Amino acid sequence: MIKEAAIRKPLILGHKTYHDITNDVVGPIEGNAPRQWKIAISIAAVIALYGIGSIMYLVGTGIGAWGLNKTVGWSWDITNFVWWVGIGHAGTLISAVLLLFRQRWRMAINRSAEAMTIFAVLMAALFPVFHMGRVWQAYWTLPLPNQFGSLWPNFNSPLMWDVFAISTYFSVSLVFWYIGLIPDFATIRDRMVKPLPKKIYGILSFGWSGRAKHWTRFEEVSLVLAGIATPLVFSVHSIVSMDFATSIVPGWHATIFPPYFVSGAVFSGFAMVLTLLLIMRKTMRLEAYINIAHIEYMNIVIIVTGSIVGVAYLTELFISWYSGVEYESYAFINRFSGPYSWAYWMMMTCNVISPQLFWFKKIRTSLTATFLLSIVVNIGMWFERFVIIVTSIHRDYTPGAWGEFHPSVTDIGMFVGTIGIFFTLFLLFARYFPVLALNELKTILKVSGESYKNSDKH
Amino acid sequence: MSQDKLQFQLPSQTKMWTTALMAIGGVSAILGWFADKTDHHQYWWAMLLISGFFFFAIALGILFFYSLQYAAEVAWSALLKRLFEAIFSYIPYGLAVIVLVLLVGQFHGHHLYHWMDSSVYDPASENYDEIIAGKQAYFTPGFFWLRVIAYAAVFVGFARYFRKWSIQEDAVGGTEIHYKMYKKGATFLVLFAVFSSTMAWDWLMSIDTHWYSTMYGWYIFAGMWVTAMTMATLILVWLRGKGYYAMMNESHIHDMGKWMFAISMLWSYLWFCQYMLIWYSNIPEEITYFKERYDHYMVLMWVIFAVNFVVPFYTLISRDAKRNTKYLTRVGVIILIGHFADLYLAVIPGTIHGHLLWGFGEGHHANFGWWFEIGMLLGFLGLFLRVVLTTLTKAPLIPKNHPFLQESENHHI
Numbered sequence: 001m002i003k004e005a006a007i008r009k010p011l012i013l014g015h016k017t018y019h020d021i022t023n024d025v026v027g028p029i030e031g032n033a034p035r036q037w038k039i040a041i042s043i044a045a046v047i048a049l050y051g052i053g054s055i056m057y058l059v060g061t062g063i064g065a066w067g068l069n070k071t072v073g074w075s076w077d078i079t080n081f082v083w084w085v086g087i088g089h090a091g092t093l094i095s096a097v098l099l100l101f102r103q104r105w106r107m108a109i110n111r112s113a114e115a116m117t118i119f120a121v122l123m124a125a126l127f128p129v130f131h132m133g134r135v136w137q138a139y140w141t142l143p144l145p146n147q148f149g150s151l152w153p154n155f156n157s158p159l160m161w162d163v164f165a166i167s168t169y170f171s172v173s174l175v176f177w178y179i180g181l182i183p184d185f186a187t188i189r190d191r192m193v194k195p196l197p198k199k200i201y202g203i204l205s206f207g208w209s210g211r212a213k214h215w216t217r218f219e220e221v222s223l224v225l226a227g228i229a230t231p232l233v234f235s236v237h238s239i240v241s242m243d244f245a246t247s248i249v250p251g252w253h254a255t256i257f258p259p260y261f262v263s264g265a266v267f268s269g270f271a272m273v274l275t276l277l278l279i280m281r282k283t284m285r286l287e288a289y290i291n292i293a294h295i296e297y298m299n300i301v302i303i304v305t306g307s308i309v310g311v312a313y314l315t316e317l318f319i320s321w322y323s324g325v326e327y328e329s330y331a332f333i334n335r336f337s338g339p340y341s342w343a344y345w346m347m348m349t350c351n352v353i354s355p356q357l358f359w360f361k362k363i364r365t366s367l368t369a370t371f372l373l374s375i376v377v378n379i380g381m382w383f384e385r386f387v388i389i390v391t392s393i394h395r396d397y398t399p400g401a402w403g404e405f406h407p408s409v410t411d412i413g414m415f416v417g418t419i420g421i422f423f424t425l426f427l428l429f430a431r432y433f434p435v436l437a438l439n440e441l442k443t444i445l446k447v448s449g450e451s452y453k454n455s456d457k458h
Numbered sequence: 459m460s461q462d463k464l465q466f467q468l469p470s471q472t473k474m475w476t477t478a479l480m481a482i483g484g485v486s487a488i489l490g491w492f493a494d495k496t497d498h499h500q501y502w503w504a505m506l507l508i509s510g511f512f513f514f515a516i517a518l519g520i521l522f523f524y525s526l527q528y529a530a531e532v533a534w535s536a537l538l539k540r541l542f543e544a545i546f547s548y549i550p551y552g553l554a555v556i557v558l559v560l561l562v563g564q565f566h567g568h569h570l571y572h573w574m575d576s577s578v579y580d581p582a583s584e585n586y587d588e589i590i591a592g593k594q595a596y597f598t599p600g601f602f603w604l605r606v607i608a609y610a611a612v613f614v615g616f617a618r619y620f621r622k623w624s625i626q627e628d629a630v631g632g633t634e635i636h637y638k639m640y641k642k643g644a645t646f647l648v649l650f651a652v653f654s655s656t657m658a659w660d661w662l663m664s665i666d667t668h669w670y671s672t673m674y675g676w677y678i679f680a681g682m683w684v685t686a687m688t689m690a691t692l693i694l695v696w697l698r699g700k701g702y703y704a705m706m707n708e709s710h711i712h713d714m715g716k717w718m719f720a721i722s723m724l725w726s727y728l729w730f731c732q733y734m735l736i737w738y739s740n741i742p743e744e745i746t747y748f749k750e751r752y753d754h755y756m757v758l759m760w761v762i763f764a765v766n767f768v769v770p771f772y773t774l775i776s777r778d779a780k781r782n783t784k785y786l787t788r789v790g791v792i793i794l795i796g797h798f799a800d801l802y803l804a805v806i807p808g809t810i811h812g813h814l815l816w817g818f819g820e821g822h823h824a825n826f827g828w829w830f831e832i833g834m835l836l837g838f839l840g841l842f843l844r845v846v847l848t849t850l851t852k853a854p855l856i857p858k859n860h861p862f863l864q865e866s867e868n869h870h871i
Contacts, residue, residue: 005533007633007861102871234727246738253739256672258731311651315672322659323670324592325743 003447009293010450011105016288018442025438026188028284033431036283041431044423051417054410055130063133065410071403072394076411077127078243079385080418083268084124085166085240086261086381088173089233090269091117095176096229099222104448105297107440108289111184112280112426113273114177115433119425120272121170123418128162130414158242165239169232176225182208183218184434234258237265244388250331251392254319260312264381267305267351270298271377278371280430289436292365299364302377306355309384313352331392339404340391347387350380463702466850476844483837490830496810503568504809505831507559508801509838511661512685514552515678515801516842519686521546521617522650528636528643533865534713537706538694539857543624544850545690546617548842553610555838556661560606564599570809572667573597589668597664605660609653616646624857631859654679665808669747673732678804680728684721684766685797688790691718693846695783702855708781709871715780722770722793729763750807758803765796798835 016024028034058065068075091113098106129138140152141163153160185205192198208214238258245257274295281290320332335344354376358364363373395402429435446452487506494502524542527535535542563574574597577583578590595601619642627635655675663674671677691714697703736744751759773789774780857863 005862005865007636008531231723238727238731242735245735248739248741253735253741254672255674255732255735255744256676257735259673259676259728307648307651311655312672315655315675319670319672322593322596323743324589324668 003453006453008448008453010453011108011289011291011293011448012441012445013288013291013450015451016445016449018445021289021436021438021441021445022187022191024286024289025184025434025436026191029188029432029434030191034283037427037431041424041427044420044427047416047420048424049417049420051414051420054413054417055126058130058410058414059135061410063131065408067406067408067411069403069405071401072390072405074393075390075405076386076407076415077131079382079389080415081124081127082240082261082385082389083382084120084127084418084422086237086265086268086385087272087378088117088120088124088169088269089237089262089265090273091115091120092169092173092176092229092233093266093269094273095180096226097233099226100230103297104444105294107437107444108286108294109273109277109298110440111177111180111433111437112277112429112435113269114173114180115429116273116276116426117173117269118170118177119422119429120269121166121173122425123422125166125170126414126418128159158239158246161239162243165232165236169236172225172229172232176222176229179218179221179225180437180440181433182206183210183214183439184437186210187438188434233266234262237261244392249392249396250320250325250327251335251388254316256312256315260309263305263308263312264351264384267302267309267355268378268381270301270305271374271381274298274302274370274374275378276426278367278374280435284430284435286436289441295367295370296361296364299358299370302355302373303358303364306351306377310352313348327397330395334395335387335391338391338395340387340394343383343387344391347380347383350376351384354380463704464854464856466697466702466847466855468847468851469700472847473844476840476847479836479840480844481837481840482833483840486830486833486837490833493830498568500568500570500809501806503559503562503570504805505834506555507570507661508798508805509834510552510555510559512798512801512835513548513838513842514556515682516686516689517546517548517552518613518654519682519684520690521549521613521620522647522654522683523686523690524620525616525643525646525650528639529647531640531862533862534710534869536860536862536866537703537710537856537869538690539624539860540850540853540855541690541694541697543621543853544846545686545693547621547849548845549613549617551841551845553613557606557610560661564603570805571664573664587667593667602660605656609657612646612649612653616642616649625853627860628854628858633861636861654682662804665805666747666750667808669744671732671736671744671747673728673735677725677728677732680721680725681797681800684718684725685794687714687717687721688793690714691786692790692794693843695787698783705856705867707869709869710866711783711786712777712780712871713869715774715786718786718790718793719770719774719780722766722774725797726763726767726771729767750811751803755803755807758799762796762800762803765792766800769793769796802831 012021066075066077068077091110094106094113095110098110129135132138132141141160143151143153143155145151153163182205185201186208189198189201189205192201238261241257241261244252245254247253277290278295281287317332320328323329335341354373357369357373363369390405394404487502490505491499491502494500496502520542524539524546526532527539527542559568559570562568563571566575569575572578572587573590573593575585577585578587579594580586581591590597620639623635623639627639658675658678662678663670691711694703694706694714695711698706733748736748769792770789773785779785779789860866
């Protein structure tokens, strides 16, 4: 076996055997649920229920229950939507793009990142769906045949493109995630003693036997899906950005929006992955697999994407002046000095300045600092969308129509609720699913495992 | 390793044809000067800018890629680093051409850049231009030239630094130099992130002085990157044909092909997003750029998009294509021509203002029937290759002591 370069950091710490990996990953599923998990899911479920209650109230009352007004017709709803879609991007980037780049460290984090993607996209979908008001007519967004009545969708609208982009993205992410899970479900099936779980995991694993042919197909299909998912990483958030950029609202219409939104999405997604994984590695004792090396790599991705976002902010700011267009300049002056300037500076601090702290090796290898900064970035990225959306439309061409936005209880309830639903789903995943791609990890054990890497024998 | 040629020798034949190319360029430049009937030989200067920038961008794109390899701890490309170093050694030559164009413009030898004319800022003058006057702070000669000096210092400085320590690593070994390069690579990427955009605004976007697009810098960067990867692949294939790089395998070629494919798609994505958003919102401040191109260069504009997007997409998507050197060479040449044309379309409409009827047309300003443009391209190609290949002879082709060298030799995908 060809060894990797000595200067590469080991990805699996300590002396692990193949059997240890299986035990470490499947063990928690077989045992009883730990107390912490029960407490955590109870809290998450209560918050989730509050969110569901808010949604029911919204549907029963109408969109007026949100704080939207004639001037600010889009606010928290779309902010939350973009925020959640963005968070989803890390999963696809890790599983698809890092697979194409053959990054081995991806194997410890891809499973949970992909799960996070799926849950985040589900949360995102709630907002536009309920924003329709008459949610029972949500199927009108689909291009149903003319015999049904008439063709409703406006294909010229980026909102329409969004429906296709996100549903495609969701389907591909789900398939990608599930294909990866199949061999691991089979491992769990083979270990289960109780007949019912054995049966369930047996069905989930689609009769996987581990034959060489299965593995060949598995690898081929992974590469093909990665090839399909990579353009999706770009297309989804590009199209989300076009919801704004195709308009002529100053502050929304900028050609840099698509790539800059993609970068921002990856940025926020990695922050969320870090928030989740730092807790998970500790509570599930996965420190040997998700170690400092992984955290450092993720922090480097955060520096890169955060800096790209920073360059984009400054580019927009500069061009707003350079353009010589009065409306364009004012949109940005209003951003950093108007009534919502606090949100702008919050965004700048959290997204541009704080990730630069990761240039210090001490900070990017510190668990506490990483955890805190990951939350800071999540907050910053929420504010970014809020700044783009609200500060651009609250004062546009006609000063007579200027206004401000105040969130209602329902706005807050629905947003907080989605966080609850998201964590409930993620906790269920952590309890019943193999949280690491254990069969994939086994393929790098002898190459990147600490005790194998540092010994002459292999 | 014994049968591998470790030191590149410049074949006399190659010397001959690169000299011949440069001679073609020289003759075209001289004849073109007299054939050019545009005001202040505007078209001639524009072609010099295009040819100068095109090859400079290839060298700079490779410097970016080289830094990226260090910063991202990439192994497979370690074997090829001398080739990259040779390509980025062209940076000073490319810069010299651009600086010449800028200097002559600053002293009013041509009017590629409207904002270099001080009367546009003067409200009393009949040339007063309110929009350009609004941008004066950015275009004051002091600030502008400070930026030019900063770009030159950073690009040349980092290129020399990498080259020096890379050769040093061969002699010294250890990992200290590697980590030094790793840090410097990351630093360069930061500076490049800012300068690649501002440079594109300064030298290219400002030709259409009224117009602006926040995407512009990234779009030019994507073009730079794809031409860089393509040119590197072509030179690599040529070197392999001469018996060099025998320890390299098909997987390396495959990876180069992947970059050509991927960055072609990145360019297409950025081109499309910029175009679509401007077309869709159709506001007068922005649409002028594409209106000019629509009115006078419609065919060229769509041919460029087709050549730079459709051709690489269909020809390079398969694995076999990316491993076939003959095939890669052919597609590579098409991509390079496509991006040269893209740069042409970025510069010419803003300098000639729709008067040019290119080809054998009856345009009253310039009428070259293409020999001038092709001659300039070939001349600079000759210079570029001569510089690159000469630098390549000056150090062992295969580096020693690079920590990822073994991984690179064993590269298999």
